Amino acid sequence: MAKKYFTLEEANRLIPFLQGEVKRLQALKREFEARFSELRRMKMLHGAGHVTAGQEDPFFEPEAWLEFLQIEARGIIRRIHETEAQLKDIDMGLVDFPAKLNGWEVLLCWRLGEDRIRHWHHVWEGYYGRKPLGGEQPDE
Template identity: 45%
Template structure:
């Protein structure tokens, strides 16, 4: 599969739909965390009580697996757009691009209305630099 390179404009056009994917991922994360907490509480009961809860435990474990599958679908949607999900909290998505003859990553952070920074492929978020006004659209 060939890597897609984005202009700033192309990447910015994806932000609204990717924000929706992040919202869904965050909601799934909350549901997953709550369900996992409940499951761990049941499993921490003494052995006799846990045995009487076997059906509930199975159901909760199945629901956790389903939540994981749903989350993976949203991650795949982001990946299929050409973006790289770097974090859910805070939402971080990178887009491959080119500056001069250097491969870079346009870096979008949740809360930003548009992409204003980039970094090299090996720097990561801590190496973010403001976009130059002379970058190609």
């Protein structure tokens, strides 16, 4: 399958979808971290010892919740990847879009909170190498 290169218009059309998905992913991550921290606290207080016959496993429900949250997060990540956009950082809400600019392969760069794509960077650079698009337009 040929690699997808986005035009600026194609990438910007995905922004509303990505805003919702990235916000949901961030919320899931925060919930996972809080529940994981609580589970660790429970295990430290009560010990992670073996459950005897007939005794209910006190860690079953919290561990099941963590698994559920992971499954839900993987589904969101899969939906993002199906667009061929590249989720780079959940906490920052950072997504890149492969594009061609003046014949060079680059990444259009969007961050949650931005209303549209205004930056790009070379594939070997990261977020901190972002440059404003200015009047430049990705190749068609």
